[in-house]
Amino acid sequence: MTKLSVNINKIATLRNSRGGNNPNVVKMAIDAERFGADGITVHPRPDERHIRYADVRELKKVLTTEFNIEGNCREQKFIDLVLEVKPHQVTLVPDALNQLTSDHGWDTITHKQYLRDTIRIFKDAGIRVSIFVDPDIRMVEGAAETGTDRIELYTEGYARHYAANREKAIAPYLEAAKKAKALGLGLNAGHDLDLTNLRYLAQQIPWLDEVSIGHALICDALYYGFENTIQLYKRQLNVSGS
Template sequence: MVKLSVNLNKIAILRNSRGSGIPNVVQVAIDAQKFGCHGITIHPRPDERHITYKDVYDISSVITTELNVEGNPTEKFMKLVLDVKPSQVTLVPDSENAITSSSGWNTFLYQDFLTDKIKKLKAHGIRTSIFLDPKPELVSHAAKTGTDRIELYTGPFSIGYNNKKMDCIDPYVDTAKLILNHHMSINAGHDLNLDNISFLIEKIPYILEVSVGHALIKESIYMGLENTIQSYLKRLLIKKK
């Protein structure tokens, strides 16, 4: 079964908007795991506008599944994750003022930089993943960094699927095949939702993990968090039979 990691950044934004500590992101992490998800994803940004660095410590203390911490490997970020030692760190090249992640790494230009960061993470027993656009030409350079996994940036896929351009999946399939050929595993994330996630898994059935946040929290407003997580799990399971 493809594993579901629930991204809590939008919960933190809601909490921060009132400054009251409600909703409690730690309690949501506990509940999401109780409701069946396989992991929790958090993405602390330098300005801490949603998940804070304190949140990372607090949430890590209640993880019974897996914790995936995403971010640009600045000195401050590296210090944080080497201290917390989550199950997985996903390296994302977002700028300090980015609203959300909008592209993957250019692994040709940043190969040495990523290699250095990944070496440090793996020395502490942390599984690593690189956020990557669906560009087959970048895969070989990613493999040279020593990363364990590639997280396919699925933003363009989501746009194409929404516009009924089903060939939007083609570069993802091509890139995924090369990732496997280079002995790396595959994650996927960004703008995945209940409408498009089954199609993605059907076309790339060897994805190990998907990270879903914005859509899952939006859908939870109507369906409830437990029902929404269960709906994702059903879609991820059916296509793997």
């Protein structure tokens, strides 16, 4: 079954809005694991507007499931943090400085040598590497030449068009996923996945290794409760039982 990694950035955003430590980010991460999450994802940014670098260090001490740190590897501070903490996986995202949220994948052709050099730094430290990629066959092929272990398909386009025509929305992602599989790349997915569109994605791409979900999951938790929401998302991924 595809693994669910819960992105806890929004929990940190809520905490930071009032100062103090409520909600407690570390405790919420531990609870997410206890409630069934297969992993925890964080995306520290230079301004620390949500996850702080100190949070990442504290989380490393207590997490028992997979720890995924995503972020902009053009920031030396980010590279240094990842090498210090040594998570199970680092996901490289081509964010600009002060970008609100990730909104595109790497141009793996233009930046191939840069990605090769950067990926080698993390792999030499024993860290699995995934890179953010749009559903474009050329970008998937380019990714395979960088030495990355996995790609993460940026699913905002799928989510945006799902309601109008889910078959059309999934088509480029399915083709990209097939290419990744043929090239021996592991496959993750993330961005705007929710209880409406997640099951269909998992059904169409059953070899998907992992999805990383934060914003929608935390929003749903306001209505359904944190534990129940994690279980609801897990059920969407259990396509064998659908």
